[in-house]
Amino acid sequence: MTVRNGATRNRFAAVAATTALVLSLTAGCGSSGGPNSGTIHVLVYGDAANKVEKQIVDTFNKTSKVKAVLDTIPGADYQSKLNTIINTPQAPDIFFNWGGGSIAPFAKKNLLLPLDDMIAKDPGLKSNFLPSVFNTAVIDGKSYGVPMRGTQPVLLFNNKKVLASAGLGVPRTWDDLISDVKVLKAKGLTPIALGGGDQWPALMWFEYVFDRVAGPDLFRKALAGDKSAWAGPDSQKALGMLKQLVDVGAFGSNFDSVKFTDGGSPALMAKGKAAFELMGSWEYSTQQSSNPDFAKNDLGYSAFPTVSGGKGDPKDVVGNTNNFYSVVKKTKHPDAVAAFLKLMYSDEFVKAQLGIGNLPTTTNTAKFLSTSASPDYSQFQFNLVKAAPSFQLSWDQAYPPAAATPIHTAIQKFFDGKTDANGFIQAMQSLSNS
Numbered sequence: 001m002t003v004r005n006g007a008t009r010n011r012f013a014a015v016a017a018t019t020a021l022v023l024s025l026t027a028g029c030g031s032s033g034g035p036n037s038g039t040i041h042v043l044v045y046g047d048a049a050n051k052v053e054k055q056i057v058d059t060f061n062k063t064s065k066v067k068a069v070l071d072t073i074p075g076a077d078y079q080s081k082l083n084t085i086i087n088t089p090q091a092p093d094i095f096f097n098w099g100g101g102s103i104a105p106f107a108k109k110n111l112l113l114p115l116d117d118m119i120a121k122d123p124g125l126k127s128n129f130l131p132s133v134f135n136t137a138v139i140d141g142k143s144y145g146v147p148m149r150g151t152q153p154v155l156l157f158n159n160k161k162v163l164a165s166a167g168l169g170v171p172r173t174w175d176d177l178i179s180d181v182k183v184l185k186a187k188g189l190t191p192i193a194l195g196g197g198d199q200w201p202a203l204m205w206f207e208y209v210f211d212r213v214a215g216p217d218l219f220r221k222a223l224a225g226d227k228s229a230w231a232g233p234d235s236q237k238a239l240g241m242l243k244q245l246v247d248v249g250a251f252g253s254n255f256d257s258v259k260f261t262d263g264g265s266p267a268l269m270a271k272g273k274a275a276f277e278l279m280g281s282w283e284y285s286t287q288q289s290s291n292p293d294f295a296k297n298d299l300g301y302s303a304f305p306t307v308s309g310g311k312g313d314p315k316d317v318v319g320n321t322n323n324f325y326s327v328v329k330k331t332k333h334p335d336a337v338a339a340f341l342k343l344m345y346s347d348e349f350v351k352a353q354l355g356i357g358n359l360p361t362t363t364n365t366a367k368f369l370s371t372s373a374s375p376d377y378s379q380f381q382f383n384l385v386k387a388a389p390s391f392q393l394s395w396d397q398a399y400p401p402a403a404a405t406p407i408h409t410a411i412q413k414f415f416d417g418k419t420d421a422n423g424f425i426q427a428m429q430s431l432s433n434s
Contacts, residue, residue: 145324150358
């Protein structure tokens, strides 16, 4: 999995690794030779998932005359280093990204190869993926990415034992959730664990509530540059609901001193001090690693509650739709690139990703779910994503990278009561879309 804000790395190790990468790219990138010789460089986010990426490269190289070379950049440095080399002779042919805002600036600068011609020759490059996911890398009507790795929807996780002891079930509606919060608070518990110290976990609440109240169009319009979208009555209603959640004590009083990234918020739920946590699907593997007994016996999960009178479809999801491979326009081997991308919907790819805990978004994933480390959990996620009319990419990834910090700051200030609804709206209206 690719956690949004990955683990802190040793600065000197990261610099050394990045320097080594640049040297290797300088020596190796810029494919050479005729159409049936040479290399394509595949650049990926450096983490444990590289095991599968190496396997797929090896498979490709067994039959291709043009050979693929896998390059990695440590996760903490990935986006900044990619920005540095994307418009240089050291640019890769294919590179890992998050779709949406992470590649929009490159597309606008005409640095990417639209994949529509490839898709016309091999429709499977599009039809073999779930539409709600594939569309995340469609920009101005053109396809710029093929899904790889796995989907990461945001789910409402719970401690089943805590809910049972309080006589509560999984909240199906927003009113249910508010009622549960009040019961849990009366019992001296923190109803919902929140890693406010990381800022981005709070954003998930905004993403879901705005979608449930307004539907996906509000955010789509805002992302397209319509600043008035943030100021309408739906926005005011969503912010009122979020303020209600904070005011009834849903997150306790010290959530800004708790983090997800150091294991703090997951531990609150695992140890029975909190009943819920809204988190990306990586919560499951996090608990399996840190609290295996809890993950096996008492970790529950559900879709986000519905909102009465809301315009959003109750089946909508938010989160990280998937990671993507995009192609640099200057590649000298587009046919080899197309052949490589074809492997992203192969049976081998799907089984290998499931084997490391990822959930691919190919249409053939379903027949392999029983081989997952957690078949029930994988099936639940797959059904959720497959049925979703809209899968909204996290706001801080849908916008260009420079907008992430302003978004996180606005979120935190609102939850801390340091700004009101109008202040939040003004902050979001000031974001740049380019």
